[in-house]
Amino acid sequence: MNKTIILAHSLALSLSLTCQSPQAAVSAEQAGQLGTSLTPLGAEMAGNAAGTIPAWSGGLPKDSGNRDAAGFLSDPFVSEKPLFTISAQNMAQYQEHLTAGQVAMLKRYPDTYHLPVYPSHRTANAPDFVYKAAKENATKTTMVDGGNGLENFSTAVPFPIPQNGLEVVWNHITRYRGGSARRVHVQATPLANGTFVPVYFKQELTFRDRVTDFDPANPGNVLFYYKQLVTAPARLAGDVVLVHETLNQVKEPRMAWIYNAGQRRVRRAPQISYDGPYPASEGQRVADNLDMYNGAPDRYDWKLVGKREVYIPYNSFKLDAANLKYADIVKPGHINSDLTRYELHRVWQVEATLKPGERHVYAKRVFYIDEDTWQIALADHYDSRGTLWRTAEGHMEPMYDLQIAWLGTEALYDLINGRYIVSGMRNEEKQPIEFGLTSSTAEYTAAALRSAGVR
Template sequence: MKTKTIMQVGALALTLMTSSVMAAVSQQEADQLGTVLTPLGAQMESNVDGSIPAWTGGLKPGAAPVSNRFLGNPFDGEKPLFTITAANAEQYKDKLTPGQMAMFKRYASTYKIPVYTTHRTASAPQAIYDVAKRSALNTQTVDSGNGLTNFSETRNYAFPIPKSGVEVLWNHLTRYRGLNQKRQITQATPQVNGNYTIIEFEDEFAFPQYMTGVDKEATANIFAYYKQRIVAPARLAGNVVLLHETIDQVKEPRLAWVYNAGQRRVRRAPQIAYDGPGSASDGMRTSDNGDLFNGAPDRYDWKLIGKKEMYIPYNNYLLGSPSLKYADIIKPGHINQDLTRYELHRVWEVEGTLKPGERHIYAKRHMYFDEDTWQLAEVDHYDGRGQLWRVAEGMSVNDYEQGLAYYASMNLYDLIAGRYLIQGLNNEYKQGAEFGLKPKASDFTPAALRNAGIR
């Protein structure tokens, strides 16, 4: 009887352990990376009819001329294969999101999706491919997917061979962003009539593995440091946000501070998370709308629906060109779709549903992740009534010089208000993002904020 009880207790303990720590993949599965799968976990082969080609390594440095750190367009001169409009959208419905279909309905006379030849341009440095394979073998989720363990030595692409929805989400959160960088970007929230004010930001990203003077043990749960300073307009200039982005934000919540230039005070800012208001966004986005989604995943249940082929924004080099002015891009209702590029790609489809008892203005988030880069491409946001509310599109670009994916712009369309937010433009600056900086850990402390906020 005693032996039986011990066995039952042991079995229960094993069950609880299994539920709290999910196993990494086997060596046999990991060996598919770079053979059957791309080094980051996408299907390497083409689709059945060849409209999605096989991945052959992506773009390499020098794929097009670079000027003042602005990428040239490797596909300059290509014309759309066809254009989807409100008149023919039903014909392509199986490869469009509900949000895209809603945009055709809301802006029937102006919204369009120009579809181009598919190019699988994603690439990364070999060192990052090696990291992804180590992550596959070692990284595990804890606390039902809310955190990671065995990840501090790799820090990128936690689950290149995902088994669940939350693991797909973690790949977006931990994708390679390049070396430490500094960039200038703009944001606008156009009114219904198209009028807008430009908000200018200066962003700095730094990662512990690429920094000097960092305590390895103290930063084991730090994924990145992020500092954002508002440059214009004058009424907001000098305000600064500082984030220490943790890997397990439930165990150790994101650390955030703000410096208010008018008050000359540094304060903790726990509101910069979840559905707290986004910086200078006129209420048009939440904090976790940045990067299409960021932060802790713990308030949602994440269901992996599967893979499908969809028309998503891809290779938007034209949209990021310095030859354009913001006025060329920002139009009433939505951006100038004539400047956009969509391609047919395979995506991972994940649905996030707000957990009972948790709070967020979005009751459901329907997400579509590009299989080659793990970067979010489309997100549909539903309110508490189950009504489709906001539609997010990430206008992706593959940086062939740095080996990473980023957004030429992030657009969040409010279907009810008829307004939108656009973030990430840099067309009118003198140069693009600067990579390879060597900041110190002391540059990302609350004490350093006052210097960063000098007008």
């Protein structure tokens, strides 16, 4: 193991403990650290000793820039230049702040893949009602059914002061994403030479407390509703995926349906979970790769390794710029490194190891989760032989005017076959992302799929 400084969280009871059973909520005294020594969402308020990570001072103010008619935010850091660039030639100098996946990418693409490292800015924040919910969750929310579900949970971030790896992962799954969002975005699965056919999606995500018929007194088991319509190319246009994501997927498995426009037929889709192939991904992503990780955690044992300081994708305004074409981003082997931005941040490192007797194409996964947002920023995936197979990057862009830490572009690289999948691009689109929408549950029923998928 390298000499990376492991920053133990003051309240982590056992950083090497694998989570096997439900854990109790923290005490009111412990929760009192939220907003004092810890940020309202549980990150360390202070910067690091070296001064390379600043203290959190509330995140970017809402008026840090402007949003244009197509929904693109101005970059508050547009004038900044990289402090340095990590390449295959100098990576040994920065090894302690790199992940195995980053090292593997630098070695595989020594002439084109690099990490431009910029000054670190802790830009993330959230609305006050999210902070309030997180503080209440800290003393009330518990895991049930062996950690596979939540009880007494509200809004977002059930465990702002996590005690084990599974609690950290639950924070990622439930993190605040604006409550609801509707967007048009583009996905590409380029061949090794960089050629690609863009796939266009209309996507909707609505958390349960944003549906008009949500009853707080009887919240049920659904965490959020998700719908994805393919609009191009023609061979895929009209296909729709619908998901009801449940809080406890062991007690009540994820409910999913697919509408196939060619057959004009709605059918249940239990394969859209775990390592089932994800539609329109050309085999480059399984179902629980989307959003860096999603779904039921029951097939893995989760180990909290600790905290590390890592160069992660952050404040990725440059990658989301409206003056870019998709061909400017999608390149052979990986996205255009010149358009990326990395910063040094503290992350929780969590390792997932497949339980004996369980099945998944990934026998081991390692997640690096940003302490300020609970977003998985980097993820490494190992096959049954212990070989590093795929590595993922989530390029976060803070929607500062709305106080949403938004996962914009995410890429999943196959280190073996040299292909990758990149999604979330919207550079050439004119329709802005819509946040704060309300919907009825009737809009997320199997019966509603046919009309949604009409070509």
